[in-house]
Amino acid sequence: MKKNLLYVTFVNLVNGFAGIAFIPLALKSLGTEGYGLYSIFVILVSYIYFVEMGVAKYFTRTIAQASNVSEEQKIMRSATGMYIRITLLLFIITPILFFIIPKWVFPTNNHGLVSIIVIFASLDYLLSIPPTIKLTYNLGKEEFEHISKFNLISGLSKHLFLIGSVLIFKSVILLIITVLLRRVFDILYAKKFLKSMPKGSWQPQYAKGEFKKIFSQSIVLSMAQLTQITILSIGTFLINRNFTMKEVGIYKATFDLASKVSFFSNSLGMVVFPRFSSVLKRTEEKISLLNKMPLYYKISWLVYSILFLISLVIIPIIPNILNIQDMELFYLLLYGACLNAHANLSYEFLQADARLKEVIIPSIITLLMMSVIFYLTLDYYSFYAIGISWVLSQVFNSMCMDTMVLRKIRKSSSITTICFNLIISIGVIILYLSLGVY
Structure with missing residues (x-):
């Protein structure tokens, strides 16, 4: 486990410093109000992940407890089937979020821009699904050398794309489009660096009663994740309700810098969860x-x-x-x-x-x-x-x-x-x- 922790910590440290470099450049290029709008996109992405109802953690745990390749294949086929259902669910709820978020959750003077950000946040999640499925399998198998290579290349390319965007375009929308473009590269990186799943894993399985079983077991996990996401994002909501978008940008930029201290805890969490699940x-x-x-x-x-x-x-x-x-x-x-x-x-x-x-x-x-x-x-x-x-x-x-x-x-x-x-x-x-x- 120590070797795995070193791999993951090193990668998170490198990506953490890259993320720190992005924040002052983004503030200078976009201004505090622009950074505030970008932070709304980041928060919406984290909440849209809630539609998966904790299934990533659920399948990570079940893969960690699987005893043979045949069982692993069955689990991953179920995971593929679940994510197809999640995609359909997201297509249904995105139009609803398009109207609700700008009016009730993040009311700003840029109502139309926030609506567009909602659509981009949904697209970001959809593009993340293929790498997420492979990452879930690799986490369950504790393939941290493969995971570290993927995260290193993915993280560095992400921050290089973001830094390049704020230096060249100085636009929140173009910055978000850059994030989406980077997701396409993640699909290619996952194919190259992550360990392959058992043959046939991409063929979705829809066994009778399976969705209900997985949903019942993962909904509590999803609620736990939702509360943790809200703990990290409620500050932005409170500032948006009581101050201007300028203060939102100042708060979120400061919070993003301060929260980089969690790179080690994130590394530890990634390593210990499958190990804890097994032990x-x-x-x-x-x-x-x-x-x-x-x-x-x-x-x-x-x-x-x-x-x-x-x-x-x-x-x-x-x-x-x-x-x-x-x-x-x-x-x-x-x-x-x-x-x-x-x-x-x-x-x-x-x-x-x-x-x-x-x-x-x-x-x-x-x-x-x-x-x-x-x-x-x-x-x-x-x-x-x-x-x-x-x-x-x-x-x-x-x-x-x-x-x-x-x-x-x-x-x-x-x-x-x-x-x-x-x-x-x-x-x-x-x-x-x-x-x-x-």
Whole structure:
């Protein structure tokens, strides 16, 4: 697993730096309002992925548990059939979203442009389906060397396309069209770099009652993913409701930079989910893993806390090459992103252990908590209310996720770990306030 983690981490690190390079260039080229419109496209794409109802994770888990090639082929034929159904569903709901999103979800002065963005977001998802099916198979088989090659080429080409677009065209629509063009290249990259699926896997299978079975098992997973997506995107919605598109652009650009800290947690999540899925079905290995989780949590909290504290020292003394629009907001969002990245380990564990209902409830509470704190602090802290609400809600979210995993082990060990993590979190916040780096 260490080798796999190194592969994936290296690729995510390279793509992460490429993504960081894109943000200041996009801000300079598109302006804060243009970047705000582009962020709406990115958020809509993440929500449109909800139509797949968690089937990618479902098939990753089932492939990880498959015992032979014949079983793998049957699973992937079912996956192909499911994605064809999802495509038909998307054709039905896109016209509805075309009218609803600009009017009710992201009302702006550019009503028509947002409507066009909705169509582009649907096209982006449709073009992503062929690579997604192959990635699902490769993830289940833990073929991380193949996955890393694909992600490296795909990620670098994506950011080169995006950077080229903002440097040449300076147009939000042309930038989004560039994203769609890059998806076409992903289909070719998937064919070249990802391990081939069993012969016949692309022939869809529509067994009687299969759709209902898969839907019933994946809908909870999909709801869990939906709440996680909303946790990351609700800030944009709240800012759009209470400020102008300029503030939306400032917030989203700052959040995108801060959230790059999650490259390691994303790497870890990609590697550990199929491994957890395999290990947690065997009782002895599950007990052994659970007993190691307190140590993993302590290491994770320390690593992300140290990373945040280092940023407090380094960022103020270097030139603002990242074009950070608001340094105080950046630090608030960065620490919240560190907490969210830590919580990802527990999130992947609970998904792999099929304890999805336990993920949904605290995630909903986190969303409500963030919204309530935002509006309670809005009059006094104005724009910074979003950063304060993000940090406090993520403290709760990370503690809650860890507790749900640790309650399966000795009570004393669980309490010790949670107290340790809480003390570290409070200590970091106090140190941040006392340094006054903002």
